[in-house]
Amino acid sequence: MLPEPPRHGEDPSDCDSCRGRDEGIWFNERWRLTRIAKVGVPLVLMLHPLDHHDLADLPDELAAELGVLSTHIARHVQALPHISRAHVYRIGDGGAHLHIWFFARPEGQAQMYGSWMVVWDDLLPEYPEDVAEADAAIVADALVASYGGRRSAADGEPQHA
Ligand SMILES: [Zn+2]
Numbered sequence: 001m002l003p004e005p006p007r008h009g010e011d012p013s014d015c016d017s018c019r020g021r022d023e024g025i026w027f028n029e030r031w032r033l034t035r036i037a038k039v040g041v042p043l044v045l046m047l048h049p050l051d052h053h054d055l056a057d058l059p060d061e062l063a064a065e066l067g068v069l070s071t072h073i074a075r076h077v078q079a080l081p082h083i084s085r086a087h088v089y090r091i092g093d094g095g096a097h098l099h100i101w102f103f104a105r106p107e108g109q110a111q112m113y114g115s116w117m118v119v120w121d122d123l124l125p126e127y128p129e130d131v132a133e134a135d136a137a138i139v140a141d142a143l144v145a146s147y148g149g150r151r152s153a154a155d156g157e158p159q160h161a
Contacts, residue, residue, distance in 0.1 A: 009096040012052040017097035021050050021153070026140040028149035030062060031069060035136040040124025041117060042083060043104035043135050045073065048097065055090055055098050069147065070100060076142040077104050080135050084108070087117055104135075 009015035024032035030051075036044040047069060049062055058066065070088055077086035089101040103121070105112050112120050140151055 007092075007094060007096045009052070012097075015052060015097050017048050017095065017099065018052050024048075024153065025136050026143050026149055026151060027153050028147075030065065031149075032153070033073065033140065033143070035132065037129065037132075038126055039132075040121045040127055041103055041112070042106050042127055043077065043080070043102075043132050043139075044121070045077070045102040045136065045139065047073065047100040047102070052096075053098050054096055055092060058098060066100070069143075070102075072143055072147045073102055073139065076139040076146070077102055079142070080104065080138065082107050089118070 009017060012018055020034075021032065024034045025045075026033040027050075030049060032048055032050060034046050034048065036046055047066070049058070053059070053062065074086040074088060077083060083104045084107040085105040087101075087103040087105060089103070090098070091101070092098070103117055105117055143149060144151060
């Protein structure tokens, strides 16, 4: 299909991720972490730079922090008792604003090994929101403890995505 259709947010003035910079379960001065609702796998989190960058134009300082943050988030997701693996994906075909996916693979669910998990996510019934929200809070609190940052966009009461 040529030419390819534009991705969402190719124009930063019309970008949902830029508009949503106050939404999330964890923040620091450069990044935010959100929980994706209405999914079939136990927990899906997404890491976004606050400012409008794609992967290929990410400044080196942010690229370095992305590596460290991804490691910490994967560690905390895998520490959840019923989760074996945090899958980490950057696809980038749908949205121009960088977004890194963290999919939690449930322990013992061998049919979800590898790249099949994204397909299964569309087929499974919706995972209970209260359980996912509690697990997301555990990950966000652990990230504050291990890396810093905070649970709300500004100082004040914690928010939930
Ligand atoms: Zn943006």
